[in-house]
Amino acid sequence: MQPRTDAGRRWSALMVLILPVLIISMDATILGFAVPSLSETLGPTSSQLLWIVDIYSFVLAGLLVTMGALGDRIGRRKLLMFGAAGFSVASVLAAFSTSPEMLIASRAMLGVAGATLMPSTLSLIRNVFLDERERQTAIAVWAAAFAVGSALGPIVGGFLLEHFWWGSVFLVGVPVTATLLLVAPRLVPESRDPKPGAFDVTSAALSLVTMLPIVYAIKIFAEHGLSTVVVTAAVIGAVAGFVFVRRQQRISDPMVDVSLFAVPRFRMAVSGNLIAAFGFAGSLFFVTQYLQLVVGMSPLRAGLQLLPAAVSSVTFTMLAPVVARRFGSFTVIAAGLTMGGIGFAMLTQITAEGSVALTTAAVIVLNAGLGASMTVALDGILAAIPAERAGAGASVSETAIELGFALGTAVLGSIAAAVYRGGFVAIDGVPSEAIEASRDTLGAAIGVADDLGGDAGAALRDAADTAFVDGFHAAALTASIALVIVALWALRTRRQDSVVVEPASLSVESVR
The missing domain is CATH 1.10.287 (Helix Hairpins)
Incomplete structure (x- = not known):
């Protein structure tokens, strides 16, 4: 047990460590709102626009494991400081980019910096909070900050884009990272592997x-x-x-102790983390488009509409460790993923006419469940790693999250896109060229419909909205089934244990 006199310093350190989480989670949701404006200003090709959006996650996912292991060796706080400085510089370069190529390069730099920030924050939490209950609460606060940042992204982005140029969305993080550079050396203790091997x-x-x-x-x-x-x-x-x-x-001296994956409970914790991120990314991708393009809300209005969902996510994230101590970690993971499945099932009932109340209720249920399950799964992963290897362990959880986000958008997006494209058939009064030009995205269809105008434009718009909602239904049904399957796996893992499994019981010693 840690000395009671150190409590204030530990929680102050936590407040510092959630700052980069807020920025990275906001960055994940804010760019999508700026795409129309930056496209008009910089004129990127479709391929360049894809790289502008995706290069960040490419680089981030590729470097997470490496940066986690590097932090174990050179010091996690030191790596965090390097990352914060790099993130600030890259953000300014992105904000004032004068060409698509410059913006792509800046986004890649942001990915490198982001890869140092996320494992560093989690591994420092693992070393600052040695008491199991305190660590569970700290990780719940960390996850809540992630949910808050994801919710603030659309709101802040919508406000900035209504008042400033597209580059302003990249400058949001600069004051935060600058604050981190000032206060981290005073409040966050340094930690590293005391006997690191050579960097592989x-x-x-x-x-x-x-x-x-x-x-x-x-x-x-x-x-x-x-x-x-x-x-x-x-x-x-x-x-x-x-x-x-x-x-x-x-x-x-492995970079990742792959023997941990032989432990069923560890595999389940990692998979629960991944599928929760999968659900978060998929729901955000579709719901923001639905509210803006189908319902017709502004970016700021759509962000405010999702605020209750963020509140539910934060609430259940904070409650999850308490419930896990009473009923067991895998019970919470199973219940949370089931709630996520129910939320996606509710989304299969929305209509092209606008189902705002149903959409809001569905996302509230979905975010609450996924927030709870992700928090407990995160603690399960970190508890399985010795404190001296916390950077490598944190990188496993972050890699699972990043893969989950990539899969959520890509898999569910491809399902929805296939249904959307297949939903376009001959429409009376609408030229075939206009239909073909509308098959790519709903945004493209809306532009074509506006150009057509009159009854033909209205007919094309109705067909596009219906096709998008049909694709949304197919993706939501797929996500619901996937979440329920993993929830059943979590329940089975829970039942295989003869005693209630707490996150800290996932230990390296159980492998050996």
């Missing part, structure tokens, strides 16, 4: 070659369907991943 450059390269092609394959598949490029990238990533795992099993 080969493993770092293999982790990068594993993640980048896989995330790239997911994104390209979502945009263009199955192709030789998709298969090639996926195969390269899978082969590199296989070699990475084999290397971790052979070397004396």
Whole structure:
């Protein structure tokens, strides 16, 4: 147990450590609102626009494991400081970009900096809060900050875009990262692995070659369907991943202790984390489009509409550790994922005429459940890693989250896109060229409908809204089924234990 006199310093450190979480979660949701404005100003091609949006997650996912291991060696606070400084510089460069190429490069820099921030915050929490209950509460606050940032992104982005230029959305994080640089040395203690091995450059390269092609394959598949490029990238990533795992099993000081994945409870915690992120990303991707493009809300209004969902997420995130101590971690994970499945099932009932109340209620239920399950799963992952290897352990959880976000948008987006494209047939009074031009996205269809005007434009708009909602239904049903399946897995894992499993009982010793 930690000395009571240190409590104030520990919680002050936590307040500092949630600052980068707020910024990164806001950055994940704020850019989508700026795309129309920056497209008009910079004039990127469709391919360049894809890279502007996706390069951040590509680089972030590829470097998480490497940066987590690096922080274990050079010091997690030091890495956090480097990341905060880099994030500030990259944000300014992105805000004042004068060409698509400059913005792509700036977003890649943001990805590098983001990869240092996320594992650093979680690994420092793991080392600052040694008491199990305090750590559970601290991680709940961390996860709540993530939910708050995701909710604030659309609101802040909508406000800025109504009053300033598109680059202003990138400057939001600069005051926060500057504050972090000032206060972190005073409030956050340094920590590192006391006996680090040599940094394994080969493993770092293999982790990068594993993640980048896989995330790239997911994104390209979502945009263009199955192709030789998709298969090639996926195969390269899978082969590199296989070699990475084999290397971790052979070397004396592995970057990731893959033996942990032999423990069913650890596998479940990682999978629960991934599927919760999958649900968060998928719901946000569709709901924001539905409220803005189908219902017709402004970005700011749509962000405010989702505020109750953020409140529910924060509330259940904070309650989750208390409930887990009473009923067991995997019971909470199962219940939370089931709530997420129910929320997605509710979304299958929305209509093209506008179901604002139903949409809001569905996202409230969904966010509450996924927030609770993600918090408990995060603690389960971190508790399984020795404190001296916390950076590598945190990178496992962050990689699961990032993969979940990528899969949520890509898999559900590709399902919805396929249904949307298939929903367009001949429409009386609408030229075939206009129909073809509307098949890509709902936003494109709205532009074509506005140009057509009159009855033809109205008919095209109605058809596009209906096709989008049909695609939304298919994606929501898929997500609901996936969440319920993983919830049943969590319940089965819970029943396999003879005693109630607390997060801290997931230990490395149980593997050996």
